[in-house]
Amino acid sequence: MAQYLLGRLLVMIPTIFVLSVVLFVLMRLTPGSPLQPIAPNANPLSPEQQENLAREWGLDKPIAEQYLVYIAKAAQLDFGTSYVAKSRTVAEILGPTIPVSLHLGLMALVLAIVVGVSLGVMAAVYQNGPADYICTFVAMLGVSIPNFVMAVVLIGIFVLGLKAIPYTGGWETPVDWILPTITLALGPLAVIARYTRSSMIEAIRSDYVRTARAKGANERRVMLIHVLKNALIPPLTILGPLVAAVATGSPFVEIIFRVPGLGRYFVESVLGRDYPVIMAVFLFYGVFLQAMNLLVDLMYGVADPRIRFGGGE
Amino acid sequence: MVDIPRDVPGDIESAMAGEGVMASVPRSADAPAPWVAEPVVPRRRHVNLWKDAWRRLQRNKLAMAGLCGIVVLLFLATFANQLMPYDYDYQNFGNIGEPPSLEFPLGTDLVGRDMLSRMIYGARVSMSVALLSQLAILLIAVPIGAAAGYYGGWVDTLLMRIVDVFYAIPQLLLAILIMGILGRGLENLFIAIILTSWLTLSRQVRAQMLTLREKEFVKASRTAGASAFYIIVRHMLPNALSPIIVAVTFGIPQIIFAEAALSFIGVGINPPMPSWGQMVGEYQQYLRSNWHMAVFPAIAIALTMLSFTFLGDGLRDALDPRMND
Amino acid sequence: MIESAPRVGSGRDATDDNLLIVDDLVKHFPIRAGFLGTTIGKVHAVDGVSFALKRGEAFGLVGESGCGKTTLAQTVIRLYRPDSGKIVFDGTDLSPLSASQLRPIRRQIQMIFQDPYASLDPRLTVGGIIGEPLEIFGIGSRPERLERVRELLRIVGLHDYMINRYPHEFSGGQRQRIGIARALALNPDLVICDEPVSALDVSIQAQVLNLLRDLQADLGLTYLFIAHNLAVVAYVCDRIGVMYLGKLVELGDTDVIITRPRHPYTQALRSAVPIPTPGLKKQRTVLMGDVPSPVAPPSGCRFRTRCPIARPACADEIPPLREIDPGHWVACLYAEETGGS
Numbered sequence: 001m002a003q004y005l006l007g008r009l010l011v012m013i014p015t016i017f018v019l020s021v022v023l024f025v026l027m028r029l030t031p032g033s034p035l036q037p038i039a040p041n042a043n044p045l046s047p048e049q050q051e052n053l054a055r056e057w058g059l060d061k062p063i064a065e066q067y068l069v070y071i072a073k074a075a076q077l078d079f080g081t082s083y084v085a086k087s088r089t090v091a092e093i094l095g096p097t098i099p100v101s102l103h104l105g106l107m108a109l110v111l112a113i114v115v116g117v118s119l120g121v122m123a124a125v126y127q128n129g130p131a132d133y134i135c136t137f138v139a140m141l142g143v144s145i146p147n148f149v150m151a152v153v154l155i156g157i158f159v160l161g162l163k164a165i166p167y168t169g170g171w172e173t174p175v176d177w178i179l180p181t182i183t184l185a186l187g188p189l190a191v192i193a194r195y196t197r198s199s200m201i202e203a204i205r206s207d208y209v210r211t212a213r214a215k216g217a218n219e220r221r222v223m224l225i226h227v228l229k230n231a232l233i234p235p236l237t238i239l240g241p242l243v244a245a246v247a248t249g250s251p252f253v254e255i256i257f258r259v260p261g262l263g264r265y266f267v268e269s270v271l272g273r274d275y276p277v278i279m280a281v282f283l284f285y286g287v288f289l290q291a292m293n294l295l296v297d298l299m300y301g302v303a304d305p306r307i308r309f310g311g312g313e
Numbered sequence: 314m315v316d317i318p319r320d321v322p323g324d325i326e327s328a329m330a331g332e333g334v335m336a337s338v339p340r341s342a343d344a345p346a347p348w349v350a351e352p353v354v355p356r357r358r359h360v361n362l363w364k365d366a367w368r369r370l371q372r373n374k375l376a377m378a379g380l381c382g383i384v385v386l387l388f389l390a391t392f393a394n395q396l397m398p399y400d401y402d403y404q405n406f407g408n409i410g411e412p413p414s415l416e417f418p419l420g421t422d423l424v425g426r427d428m429l430s431r432m433i434y435g436a437r438v439s440m441s442v443a444l445l446s447q448l449a450i451l452l453i454a455v456p457i458g459a460a461a462g463y464y465g466g467w468v469d470t471l472l473m474r475i476v477d478v479f480y481a482i483p484q485l486l487l488a489i490l491i492m493g494i495l496g497r498g499l500e501n502l503f504i505a506i507i508l509t510s511w512l513t514l515s516r517q518v519r520a521q522m523l524t525l526r527e528k529e530f531v532k533a534s535r536t537a538g539a540s541a542f543y544i545i546v547r548h549m550l551p552n553a554l555s556p557i558i559v560a561v562t563f564g565i566p567q568i569i570f571a572e573a574a575l576s577f578i579g580v581g582i583n584p585p586m587p588s589w590g591q592m593v594g595e596y597q598q599y600l601r602s603n604w605h606m607a608v609f610p611a612i613a614i615a616l617t618m619l620s621f622t623f624l625g626d627g628l629r630d631a632l633d634p635r636m637n638d
Numbered sequence: 639m640i641e642s643a644p645r646v647g648s649g650r651d652a653t654d655d656n657l658l659i660v661d662d663l664v665k666h667f668p669i670r671a672g673f674l675g676t677t678i679g680k681v682h683a684v685d686g687v688s689f690a691l692k693r694g695e696a697f698g699l700v701g702e703s704g705c706g707k708t709t710l711a712q713t714v715i716r717l718y719r720p721d722s723g724k725i726v727f728d729g730t731d732l733s734p735l736s737a738s739q740l741r742p743i744r745r746q747i748q749m750i751f752q753d754p755y756a757s758l759d760p761r762l763t764v765g766g767i768i769g770e771p772l773e774i775f776g777i778g779s780r781p782e783r784l785e786r787v788r789e790l791l792r793i794v795g796l797h798d799y800m801i802n803r804y805p806h807e808f809s810g811g812q813r814q815r816i817g818i819a820r821a822l823a824l825n826p827d828l829v830i831c832d833e834p835v836s837a838l839d840v841s842i843q844a845q846v847l848n849l850l851r852d853l854q855a856d857l858g859l860t861y862l863f864i865a866h867n868l869a870v871v872a873y874v875c876d877r878i879g880v881m882y883l884g885k886l887v888e889l890g891d892t893d894v895i896i897t898r899p900r901h902p903y904t905q906a907l908r909s910a911v912p913i914p915t916p917g918l919k920k921q922r923t924v925l926m927g928d929v930p931s932p933v934a935p936p937s938g939c940r941f942r943t944r945c946p947i948a949r950p951a952c953a954d955e956i957p958p959l960r961e962i963d964p965g966h967w968v969a970c971l972y973a974e975e976t977g978g979s
Binding site: 011015016018019022026030140143144145146148149151152153155156159160167244245247248251252255256266267270271273278282285286289290 | 477478481482483484485486489490492493494566570573574577578579580593594597600601604607608611612614615618619621622623
């Protein structure tokens, strides 16, 4: 197990390193970014401000040092001052948005997992029953329809049609949480449901279940425990990509429902060419997703006894 | 020392499995007892593997529905100029933000442009971006993936490391970044989409190649003196065709989604060129007052992606068991 | 047919009629683990094997799964590059050659593969499969190739109508014949048969083996015949070599190996062959234990962990392949005592 984790860690570190280098190079090449502020009119700063910036980021020093300056600052969460809101630092701006996005993302993920797994299990146990059709239908929708399209549909039904939810949006009251969470959860829900269903079906049809039945295992419930324990392990492997999917989906949901989250600020910074913010958000996403992947791998390592007790050939 | 009876005629199996030629097959006088004969191979008309798959696809109603949808889209896209009642950027300030009417069947937007025309042209934009990008991705990803899978070595390691790095950041976010740097517009959109999407297909092709490389018929070809190129083109790619086709069919809605998403945010297609995603993005804030401006493009996106997904699912089922022998 | 002894190390001139000389051939496969791909061990698939084939003879290699015979076959035909040793075919050493240098020689060495279900490309027609070698070397025009394919089909006992059919329409035995037809397309001198009947039903095995024997007689082929069934090898071959864990342990004429095997392993193999004489009691030598892993083979004689006559000395030195009788070579320190039964 320790070996497995060590292996995972050893892949993670060079990946983050390469990511930071790629970002560094991109930013260096982009006229107007703090790492290359020379192009006139490329960003909203005055010439002296640009010179100050150049000195701060060490642009007169050799490239390797520039990179180190960049990394050192990033480690201290110093990403400079926003180009757009010139009086505030990036950290100040993004600080409050991260908890919001985490909150939304977590709720969406939990919803997706709970509903998705239940749906998948039901669909597999009662194959070709109503649950199965709902599951397939939802899976199809979730995979094919982008979440911002779904948001429009949901708003149309629940806000405008049924008038069940106020039109304001935002993130103030719990009522505001409902639609964004559902919208963000739908895609991952569909994937989880599909995956759980096929994993369950495979477990149900497997030899060890047939043996248990032949032995006369009394209750279906007991068998379900056998089956569930094994069937729920493969879906764990997609948790990593699922977190990434939630992270990718959140900008769109946040924009439509006016949620003050990280994703929305990311988009605004891209539109406004606010490069310090862009760099910070990107680095954050990269590190965050890698950390989440590692966590998921840890959980998977604990859950799958083959890894927990060391595999061997 | 062990010996084996020699009187079993060599052509008994062809005699049992043949059709129509049976009368002319010489049977040896000492034809053995039936238990020595081979199991009979069922008669089969000359099968064409593709026709088989097509027949199976036709039985899948959802897939056929998807195919129809795609045909309609292609029709709209090709004949957009003939079908549009107005120019897509013709602004009629007398009819701003009007709901659907006889004159403007899908209503007008905030600067008086006819929604129907813009929707039709949007079909052309979506289709061309999707199909052309996917073609480019195919032309890039397949050779690279095939080379990595077949030759292994440093080409393969390099590819896999690149894949690992790109895997760290979600495709869409990366595309947003690239468009942010390059700026809006059709050409930049192609670049961003192709750059972020070719890796997945490449990885799949590589995986296919890795499996096929160890197959005995590939080894047989090598012993017959075939060059790597010959083997890849003649043996491996045709056998990898079905997964590639399925991957391409699923890749197209992903590109449509990417274009819609990027345009929704505002870093995609440049107005006034119509893009469904861009329309949803711009008009979603007006849902209460002018619902038609955002709803129609949203529905269009949904239907398009559904069509391709249905077809992709159907193709995957139709191609799967039969073609892999 | 009396043999030519496997002489290790000396170069041979092209004037003798050895078509193939394998000289101390070694092929290991590295085991890589981890993301950096570091090598943590080696599979000793072929560990110094030497023998020679005369033109026109059928030489059999027999041994259990994992003993390295298939690897040996695939290395001889240069699907792999040997780690060391020589493969001298018709006077030319194949081991250092590049792919393009090998190409013209490939016309003379062909292979019949084990799995009739995997060795034919499911996407090609039977005609396409058989004609592929001709197409690769650009031999003849299309009609000429078609005619040659028809001829080959007839030689192996199949019918013309099969040309436009696909492999999956035929049975295992027929598919194996297609594979044989393909191997013969270029008129090779040497045909390597890698377990050609192992995947077939027993009744079909007989037919295919007979076909192979007939073809050898009619076309003057030289066979390197590989199998795990001693009876099968005995039926087709003039001389037999027995392999165990990457090394040759016994080598000699077929009737010698069958009637008077000296190596304990060969004796065990031979005792396992069923003899259809009811009432005959024979001595069955049952080997204990499992085959050791080729990653870490036992020191000294590799068979000592399962050998009924193993002594302490067997662990110290690797027994050399020595000529115990004219033309009969054994790799056992105590071969004199085994007195073949």
